[in-house]
Structures are given as structure tokens and as C-alpha cells.
Amino acid sequence: MNSIRKNKAFMAILYILVFLLLAEWLTPVITLTDTGHKTLFLVFIGISLLMAFLQVHWAISAGVKILYIMWFLINVYTESAFFSFEALGFILSDLRINVEALFSQDWAQTTDIFRTVLFFSLLWMAVYLIHYWVSFRLSIFLFYILTVIFIAVLDTFSPYNGDTAIVRIMVVGLMLAGLLHLARWLEGHRINETIERLASFIIPLFLMVAVSTALALYLPKAGPLWPDPVPYITSFSGEGGPGPAAVGRIGYGVDDSELGGSFLGDDTPAFRAEVEDGQYWKVETKDVYTTKGWELSEPGADPVLYSNGDLIETEFEPGAEDESLNAVLEMEQDFPFVLYPYGIESIQMEGEIRYSYSPVDQKIEPLLSGAPYEPDAVEIQFNEPVYSLTGLRETTVDKLAELPPEFDRYKQLPDELPQRVRDLAEEITMNSETVYDKARAVEDYFERNDFEYSLTNIPVPEEDQDYVDQFLFETKRGYCDNFSTSMVVLLRSLDIPARWVKGFNEGLQVDSDNERETEIYEVTNNNAHSWVEAYMPGVGWMLFEPTIGFTGSSEIDFDLDIDSSDPEEQELPERPQQPELEEEEDAAAAASEGSNGPGLWERINEFVSEHKGAVFLGAAASVFLAVLLFLKRQRWLPKVLVPYYRRRNGKQTFEKAYLRLLKQLDLYGIKREDGQTLMSYARYIDSFFGTKEMTRLTASYEQSVYGGRPETVEWRELKESWENLINRTSS
Known part of the structure; x- marks a missing residue:
């Protein structure tokens, strides 16, 4: 054949x-x-x-x-x-x-x-x-x-x-x-x-x-019954959560045209900073909001070149302190730009380095022989800006109309921006008189209206959906990009010039130098951050921090030039400070909860109550799998029975194996008729499979059971015939 x-x-x-x-x-x-x-x-x-x-x-x-x-x-x-x-x-x-x-x-x-x-x-x-x-x-x-x-x-x-x-x-x-x-x-x-x-x-x-x-x-298809499983899967490792968004790894990126999606933490070191106090480290700004993210407008001015030690002129003038501060950055990653604090005065690096400052995005790029250079160490001299409360109280709304045309790009908004975003901006600032008051009102809005800081379960807007509108009115859950972009858009809805800023926050203090009175901060990819700069008429650009849990640069102080007898003007109200949402503190909190928190059964009950749908589906899938395995046992049982009986010997082993073979043949569909003798059934089996093995096994079984001579049966010699027959039933 x-x-x-x-x-x-x-x-x-x-x-x-x-x-x-x-x-x-x-x-x-x-x-x-x-x-x-x-x-x-x-x-x-x-x-x-x-x-x-x-x-x-x-x-x-x-x-x-x-x-x-x-x-x-x-x-x-x-x-x-x-x-x-x-x-x-x-x-x-x-x-x-x-x-x-x-x-x-x-x-x-x-x-x-x-x-x-x-x-x-x-x-x-x-x-x-x-x-x-x-x-x-x-x-x-x-x-x-x-x-x-x-x-x-x-x-x-x-x-x-x-x-x-x-x-x-x-x-x-x-x-x-x-x-x-x-x-x-x-x-x-x-x-x-x-x-x-x-x-x-x-x-x-x-x-x-x-x-x-x-x-x-x-045929028509229904939408997905479950959200994207990736954040849900990563939630079991403590790094993610359930949600309908894509998952990326946190860190400083270049492309901001499509914001949204969840992030996984990444504690890879970016740089170390030795400085008197923690600073926000600025990299660049972007000015064109597209309903999905940020892009940079076309360059309108040539970059300005500086050399080592030159006074660098940015839009944030250094403060009036007598002594400037020094910051030394030791880079752990290769960045083709300078991370600098507010109030920068000069930069110093080894070699004949020049610095290209772009007025369009405020980025400073080091150049060596005209080519981009990635520094290993940077020394920066700076003097933190100081703002007068008197000047801020004179930032009346009518001064916005007097701003020159170069500020128009900081008031740009897409035509598709939903009207309810503009209406919300008016509602938030309806009781604010000055431009500064309006900016502070928007900045404080997120802390008082049930917004949540999180890196997980963050959606990506649909094709016809606005990124800011989705965050403000639907999810109210996000991280720095959500908060900072929303504040910029709300301010621009009020014709207040504002721009989106990228860089790193201060990081975690890991050491200090008492002799030089400096602190050492480790800044990782987790500290990549975005915030807001808004223009106050007659005062200049200011940093604002809308993200919940972040307080901004604490060194940006306010010069209160007021009459102390007026209790309403004695002190500028400060924003309530929340703990920094740093990964290290999260880990400490998790460890604390683990040592003093609920027991195992309480945690199991809590998990079941929070994931009822997943538990139900898992149970249903387990039942379905068990039923399927039972119905298909004819296919997989031989794979279990063969190694089980192959390792066993003894007088009763053959009898059990033979009876197991009869059951397997019955499952296979070759049933023994009522009244049919074993030998007749065995001959039928051999004719079906084209062998003589079933007849041989049956003769030995009858000799053992009915002949009363089990000692004459050699199971070792019969194993191969038994295995050949039972393996045929698995196809």
C-alpha cells in the first residue's frame, strides 16, 4: 500500500x-x-x-x-x-x-x-x-x-x-x-x-x-469587547494598569506631534547635577498646537553663537542677586544640547566649544568645529529670576492687545478646538482681574477639580478628538504632558501668550557637599518633564507648573513690594504642595503598605472585586478548557498513559493496561458489541488496523485472568504491542 x-x-x-x-x-x-x-x-x-x-x-x-x-x-x-x-x-x-x-x-x-x-x-x-x-x-x-x-x-x-x-x-x-x-x-x-x-x-x-x-x-464586525490588554498585562508587574492606550517608556523624546498613551517608568540615569538647590532643567519650547500634540513653527531668526564664558541672553533675564550660582552637570546620556536652569548667564566646557542659541525654541546646542557636540560635563553660571509682585499686579488684560506681532505665534490655536475648551477658560478666570491672576487660576484649577496624576490608563485621542478636550472633560487622568498642554491651550483661549516647555525636573537628591554648600541630584529618564511658560505684559516670561504633585522650581521667588499693614497683601498665597510623584517615593509607599497593610486574603478579595470581569472571564475560560479537554481526551490520553505504564511492572500492570486500552478503543469509536467475546473483538480490531497485536494482547489477558496464570505473562514483551495500539487511537 x-x-x-x-x-x-x-x-x-x-x-x-x-x-x-x-x-x-x-x-x-x-x-x-x-x-x-x-x-x-x-x-x-x-x-x-x-x-x-x-x-x-x-x-x-x-x-x-x-x-x-x-x-x-x-x-x-x-x-x-x-x-x-x-x-x-x-x-x-x-x-x-x-x-x-x-x-x-x-x-x-x-x-x-x-x-x-x-x-x-x-x-x-x-x-x-x-x-x-x-x-x-x-x-x-x-x-x-x-x-x-x-x-x-x-x-x-x-x-x-x-x-x-x-x-x-x-x-x-x-x-x-x-x-x-x-x-x-x-x-x-x-x-x-x-x-x-x-x-x-x-x-x-x-x-x-x-x-x-x-x-x-x-461581514460587519463589532468593536473590541475589551480594551488594549498591554497596559493590563503590565499592571501585574506594578508598572502599568488597565487602559485603552499604547505603552511607551518614559524619557526625553524629540517627536511630540502625537501625545497620549501610557508610560512605563525608566530609572536609567540621564545626568547628575551639583547645584545649591534643585532646578528645572530646560531644553526647548514648542509653539504650534495641532489638536494631537506639539510642533515647532518655522525658524524666524538665525541662531546666536556664543563662546565659553560669554554672557548668554535669553528671554529670562538673570536675577539681581550679588552672587551668581554655579551648576555642574555630569552627563550619563549623550544629549546634543545643553540642559540649563532659568536665569542662565554663561556656559563653560573643555575645548573650543561654541553655543548656538535659537530664539525660536530657546534650545542651546554645543558645536565643535561647527558640528553638533555631545558634552560629557557642563558648568553653568546662573542667577535665578526675581519677579516683583507690584509688576505682576499691573498686568492688566488691556495690555495684551498692545503686544507686538511676534507674540502671535504663542496665541495660536487650531480651528478645530472645541468651543467648550474656550468656555472653560472663561469660567475658570471669571473672577480674576490681572493676567497673572488668570494664569494662577488656570494653574490651580487642576488641583481642585478631581484631576489625577498617573502614567497608566492614559488614552490616545481618536482621529476626530482633541487631546486637551479629552483630558479636560472625559478622562481627567494623565501626566505632565496632559496638564501642561491643557494649561497652554486654556491660556491661549484667553489671548495670553503661552508656550510648552520640555526638559527635566530637579530629580532626587542623593548627596551633598558641605564644603561647597551644594547638593547633588540624580536625574533619570523618570524625571523627563514638561511645563508652561506664559508671558506677563510688562514683566516678561514666567514659569508655571500645572501638573499635580510638582511644585516647580522653588528658587523662582517673588519680590513683594507692598504695604505690610494691608493683611490682604502681606503674602502671595502659595499653592498647596503635594508629595513629589517620584518613583522612589512610590516604591517606599508600596513597601510600607506591604509591611503594615492587609493580609493575603484581603488582597485577594480586593483584587477579585476590582477585576470581576477578568476573574469571571478567566473562570469561564478555565471551565471551557476543562470541558474541551474532557471531550477531546481520546486524543491526549495516550500521551499520558504510554509513559505512565512504560515505567511500571508487576503482575497487575498488564491487566490494568489492557482494560485501559479497551476504554480508549471505545472512546476512539470502535465499540465492543453486547455479548461479543474479547477474542472476537480483538480480531475485529486487528482487521481494522491491519495488525495482529490486539489478538496477542487478548490471548495473554485471557491466560492471566481466566486461566489463572498471571505469572506467565511478560509485560515487558507486550509493552510495544500495547503502545502501538493505544497510539493509533490518538489520531
């Missing part, structure tokens, strides 16, 4: 489907790593599968693959002819470099050619494994499941879009699984196969998959 494995047409269909499945692995790898030459890699996979299908001798197959890899390397990485001394010298030279790098464990010195060879080796092994699964095991379920998981993970956690890929995988995988199941069934029942018989199975299978796919694609 011919095996289905020898049917070339049938096996060709299998190998074509395998090629399509392997291509779905290769595509995202090429896309995400920006490797290129996808077609040439696919050709290699095709050649490898073709030689496996044709059962080419392993030595010839290996030689062809090696020649192809060498041709690829020479063709892609050199301009030499394939059969030339230059090509041979190139291969040997690169081999020497990589061998030296491997022996010295200097992995960074390995070349692109070496990594390409490793990638080809991986493809080679993958093709071999799949060839083994298809040709010998007639099962590719594991590889199919891994492919689905691979694409799903990449689609969830990377920029790769797997929407169409997952459809292709399901179609190819279902066809492949169906054909392999058919092959196992034909072999298990020893059925002769012909082209006509195979077509009667294959054509309906393909039609069924095609119709199912078409219905799935074109």
Missing part, C-alpha cells in the same frame, strides 16, 4: 503552503530590522524546500546552499566577480576579523557579513525542522501556533502592522492543518489514496476555508 508521503502532488501542495508560512516569519524580520534583500532570502528558502521535497542527498543540498550564501555575500557586499581571487580574499579577510572578535568576546566588532551568515543558518535550520515535521511527523501545529503568536506579539509591541498578515496565516495554517490531518487519517486507516480520492477531500477543504475567509472579511 502506497503511503500518502509518496504522493508527489499532495506533498508539493504541503511544501508550497509551508513556504508561504515561512514568508510570514521573514517579512516582519526584514521590515523591523531594515535588512533589505527580502527576495533573495525568499529564494534561499524556496531552494531549500525544493531540495527537501525532491529528497536531494544531504551533501549536494548542503553544497548548493553554501554556494548560494557565498554568492549572496559577494553580490551584496562587494563588486567582485563570484569566481575570483578578490572574492576569495574578501571572504577570508572577513572570516579572520570575525574569528578574532569571537575569541576576544568583542561582539560589537562582528561584521554585517557574519550576522548575515548567522541569519542564513537560522533559515537553514528552520527549513530542516519544518521538513521533518511535514514529511515525518505529518504535523505542523506547533509551528503554526508559534507563527500566530509571533505575528501577534510584533503587531502589539512593535511598529509592524500584522492585520493582513494574520489573515494570511490563518488561511494558510488552516489549509495546512487540514491536509496534514487528512494525511494522518489516511495512514492511520490504511486507505489507498488516488488523485481523485484526494481531490474529493482537498477541494471541499479549500472551498470551506475560502468561504469562511470571505465571510470573515466582508
Whole structure:
């Protein structure tokens, strides 16, 4: 009887489907790593599968693959002819470099050619494994499941879009699984196969998959029942929470055009600052709000160049203190800009460094020989700004109309901004007389109206949704970007010039130098921050901090030039201070709760009450899985029974194993008729499977049980027959 494995047409269909499945692995790898030459890699996979299908001798197959890899390397990485001394010298030279790098464990010195060879080796092994699964095991379920998981993970956690890929995988995988199941069934029942018989199975299978796919694609679809699971999954590690947003890692970024989404904490050090008191470290500002985030307007003025020690003129004039302050920054990360405090006077670095100050975004970039430079250490001299309360009380609203045109870009708002945002700005400031009072009213608004600071469960606005409107009226939950952007937009709704500022907050004090009367702060990626600068007519630009839990730079003081006899003007009311929402304090709070908090059962009950839906779904899924396993026990029980009985011996082991085989045959669908003797049933089993093993086992069982001679039965000799029969029932 011919095996289905020898049917070339049938096996060709299998190998074509395998090629399509392997291509779905290769595509995202090429896309995400920006490797290129996808077609040439696919050709290699095709050649490898073709030689496996044709059962080419392993030595010839290996030689062809090696020649192809060498041709690829020479063709892609050199301009030499394939059969030339230059090509041979190139291969040997690169081999020497990589061998030296491997022996010295200097992995960074390995070349692109070496990594390409490793990638080809991986493809080679993958093709071999799949060839083994298809040709010998007639099962590719594991590889199919891994492919689905691979694409799903990449689609969830990377920029790769797997929407169409997952459809292709399901179609190819279902066809492949169906054909392999058919092959196992034909072999298990020893059925002769012909082209006509195979077509009667294959054509309906393909039609069924095609119709199912078409219905799935074109029928209306409901929206997702659950939110994005990524924040929910990360919530179990204490770093995230449930929510419908994407998850990023916190830190200083460049692109602010699309704000929103949850963040994971990152305590990677950014720099250390030795300074008298903690400062806000400014990097840049942005002025164009787009309903989704921030962009920078076109440059309107040439940068101003300064040298080491030059007095740098920014829009924040240094204060009037007699002595300036020094700050020394030791950089842990490579930043092509200077982080500077308010009231900066001069910068000092080693070497002939020049500093380019841009009036458009207030960014200071160091230059070495005209090229961008990433400093290791920076020394800054500064004098913190001082503001007069008298001047702030004279910032009347009518002065806003007198501002020159260069302030217009700081009052820009998109036409799509919902009217209720403008109405809210008017409502917040209806009792405020001066521009400064209005700015303070907006700044304080977030602390008094149930807003929440959080890095998790932060949504991304929909296509037709405004980022600020969503935060102010729907979620009321966010981090510094939400608060600072909302304040800028609210101020601009009142025609108050305002801009969005990026940089780092003061960080965590880790040490102090008593001799120099300075403190040392460690600033990490967690301290990346955004805040607000607003223009007060007649006074200048001022820093405002709307984010709950952050108090701004404490060194920005107010000069109170007032009559102390007036109790209403004795002191400018200060904002209530809340604890800094730093990661270290969160960890300490968590540790404190763990030592004195509720017990295990209380925490379990609290978790269940907070995640009723997830617990219910988990329980339902567990019940469904248990029922499914019970109904399909005929398939998986042999995998458990065989190793169980293989390790056991003794007089009663054979009897138990034989009775277990009878039950398994009954589950398989070959039932013993009422009144049918065991030997008659055994002959029927052997005729069904084409063996003599059941008759042999039954004779031994009758001899042991009915003949009263169990000692004559050798279980070790009968194990193989028993295993062969029970394994047949799992197909």
C-alpha cells in the first residue's frame, strides 16, 4: 500500500503552503530590522524546500546552499566577480576579523557579513525542522501556533502592522492543518489514496476555508469587547494598569506631534547635577498646537553663537542677586544640547566649544568645529529670576492687545478646538482681574477639580478628538504632558501668550557637599518633564507648573513690594504642595503598605472585586478548557498513559493496561458489541488496523485472568504491542 508521503502532488501542495508560512516569519524580520534583500532570502528558502521535497542527498543540498550564501555575500557586499581571487580574499579577510572578535568576546566588532551568515543558518535550520515535521511527523501545529503568536506579539509591541498578515496565516495554517490531518487519517486507516480520492477531500477543504475567509472579511464586525490588554498585562508587574492606550517608556523624546498613551517608568540615569538647590532643567519650547500634540513653527531668526564664558541672553533675564550660582552637570546620556536652569548667564566646557542659541525654541546646542557636540560635563553660571509682585499686579488684560506681532505665534490655536475648551477658560478666570491672576487660576484649577496624576490608563485621542478636550472633560487622568498642554491651550483661549516647555525636573537628591554648600541630584529618564511658560505684559516670561504633585522650581521667588499693614497683601498665597510623584517615593509607599497593610486574603478579595470581569472571564475560560479537554481526551490520553505504564511492572500492570486500552478503543469509536467475546473483538480490531497485536494482547489477558496464570505473562514483551495500539487511537 502506497503511503500518502509518496504522493508527489499532495506533498508539493504541503511544501508550497509551508513556504508561504515561512514568508510570514521573514517579512516582519526584514521590515523591523531594515535588512533589505527580502527576495533573495525568499529564494534561499524556496531552494531549500525544493531540495527537501525532491529528497536531494544531504551533501549536494548542503553544497548548493553554501554556494548560494557565498554568492549572496559577494553580490551584496562587494563588486567582485563570484569566481575570483578578490572574492576569495574578501571572504577570508572577513572570516579572520570575525574569528578574532569571537575569541576576544568583542561582539560589537562582528561584521554585517557574519550576522548575515548567522541569519542564513537560522533559515537553514528552520527549513530542516519544518521538513521533518511535514514529511515525518505529518504535523505542523506547533509551528503554526508559534507563527500566530509571533505575528501577534510584533503587531502589539512593535511598529509592524500584522492585520493582513494574520489573515494570511490563518488561511494558510488552516489549509495546512487540514491536509496534514487528512494525511494522518489516511495512514492511520490504511486507505489507498488516488488523485481523485484526494481531490474529493482537498477541494471541499479549500472551498470551506475560502468561504469562511470571505465571510470573515466582508461581514460587519463589532468593536473590541475589551480594551488594549498591554497596559493590563503590565499592571501585574506594578508598572502599568488597565487602559485603552499604547505603552511607551518614559524619557526625553524629540517627536511630540502625537501625545497620549501610557508610560512605563525608566530609572536609567540621564545626568547628575551639583547645584545649591534643585532646578528645572530646560531644553526647548514648542509653539504650534495641532489638536494631537506639539510642533515647532518655522525658524524666524538665525541662531546666536556664543563662546565659553560669554554672557548668554535669553528671554529670562538673570536675577539681581550679588552672587551668581554655579551648576555642574555630569552627563550619563549623550544629549546634543545643553540642559540649563532659568536665569542662565554663561556656559563653560573643555575645548573650543561654541553655543548656538535659537530664539525660536530657546534650545542651546554645543558645536565643535561647527558640528553638533555631545558634552560629557557642563558648568553653568546662573542667577535665578526675581519677579516683583507690584509688576505682576499691573498686568492688566488691556495690555495684551498692545503686544507686538511676534507674540502671535504663542496665541495660536487650531480651528478645530472645541468651543467648550474656550468656555472653560472663561469660567475658570471669571473672577480674576490681572493676567497673572488668570494664569494662577488656570494653574490651580487642576488641583481642585478631581484631576489625577498617573502614567497608566492614559488614552490616545481618536482621529476626530482633541487631546486637551479629552483630558479636560472625559478622562481627567494623565501626566505632565496632559496638564501642561491643557494649561497652554486654556491660556491661549484667553489671548495670553503661552508656550510648552520640555526638559527635566530637579530629580532626587542623593548627596551633598558641605564644603561647597551644594547638593547633588540624580536625574533619570523618570524625571523627563514638561511645563508652561506664559508671558506677563510688562514683566516678561514666567514659569508655571500645572501638573499635580510638582511644585516647580522653588528658587523662582517673588519680590513683594507692598504695604505690610494691608493683611490682604502681606503674602502671595502659595499653592498647596503635594508629595513629589517620584518613583522612589512610590516604591517606599508600596513597601510600607506591604509591611503594615492587609493580609493575603484581603488582597485577594480586593483584587477579585476590582477585576470581576477578568476573574469571571478567566473562570469561564478555565471551565471551557476543562470541558474541551474532557471531550477531546481520546486524543491526549495516550500521551499520558504510554509513559505512565512504560515505567511500571508487576503482575497487575498488564491487566490494568489492557482494560485501559479497551476504554480508549471505545472512546476512539470502535465499540465492543453486547455479548461479543474479547477474542472476537480483538480480531475485529486487528482487521481494522491491519495488525495482529490486539489478538496477542487478548490471548495473554485471557491466560492471566481466566486461566489463572498471571505469572506467565511478560509485560515487558507486550509493552510495544500495547503502545502501538493505544497510539493509533490518538489520531
